[in-house]
């Protein structure tokens with residue numbers, strides 16, 4: 477009864493789940509007087525290393541910082557090329573440019589929204605140095621062909637795992653194998669530290685470079701300024717950055733990571749229900765499964781709103797859903813079409829048609845662990861209603 481009396485509240489498309497233990501830990505951290513990098517970051521890093529089956533994990537201020545440090549560790553030169561997907565957040569492209577290289581997009585598969593690995597060989601040139609695949613929405617990219625190409629051509633692989641903590645490829649968690657992986661703990665991502673990110677790698681040289689560059693280029697192996705017994709002196713071996721995670725952030729992470737698998741189960745349950753219900757609406761295009769064994773981390777649930785099918789374009793759909801108190805995300809407009817990338821590298825509309833089609837029509841529906849079935853019913857009913865109001869032919873083959 478109480479439920480019916482509550483006026484419908486705005487339903488966001490994403491929402492972090494922070495428990496009391498995390499809040500208490502943050503308060504304890506602040507009260508302790510040690511706010512920046514210290515024991516809680518150390519604890520969070522060892523928890524991450526354990527989660528990734530003894531893979532070293534380096535905590536940072538963001539995944540963007542992680543991509544930047546990982547790519548800069550590859551020592552790229554102007555004119556070098558880095559292959560990536562045009563269907564990603566712009567940080568993927570920006571950090572490639574910041575490393576001195578040119579981003580070379582390769583179109584995505586229309587079904588999985590992930591880079592089409594069969595199109596990568598044609599994009600490889602003598603200047604290619606690395607591949608940056610993005611596991612879109614938490615669905616793993618087909619990594620075997622990518623690592624085979626990397627081996628054949630001597631390329632590095634930096635996996636943008638911003639959506640994909642907990643994702644599994646052929647029975648193995650991303651981050652437990654391969655070259656370099658970058659994770660995000662932004663509040664919209666599957667676990668959060670406010671802002672934050674981490675890099676995993678099994679390459680000791682890359683690990684050392686990121687450890688040094690995330691904190692002013694200070695060589696801490698030689699001069700451990702955090703240890704009680706350590707010297708206050710240190711050496712600087714390169715002009716580094718200020719990308720160290722704070723203990724205040726790690727206080728959240730320590731309590732988020734143990735909940736990750738539960739969060740993903742809840743996301744899977746909701747995503748499966750969306751899929752099942754949308755099967756009655758063949759006009760609604762969704763991300764499809766690849767044929768290899770995998771676990772989708774369901775960071776996002778995406779559908780495509782094509783005005784040719786529904787008589788309403790994507791942006792109008794987003795506006796109408798918002799007016800009905802339902803938050804909708806857009807992930808992502810094709811990155812190569814931003815003005816900087818068109819001007820600087822000459823990319824244009826028509827270059828990567830599958831990414832452009834998805835980028836023009838994609839929306840992310842509300843999906844987060846504390847969402848319940850009645851929230852989800854509200855999304856579906858309003859969506860069908862909005863689409864049905866505009867469609868020239870009825871959009872339903874069945875009933876909901």
Ligand SMILES: *Cc1c(COP(=O)(O)O)cnc(C)c1O
Pocket residue numbers: 537538539540541564565567568610636638639659660661662672673
């Ligand atoms: C969120 C995101 C990033 C950047 O993550 P931050 O932690 O916000 O820096 C990079 N790549 C992709 C694909 C993302 O979704």
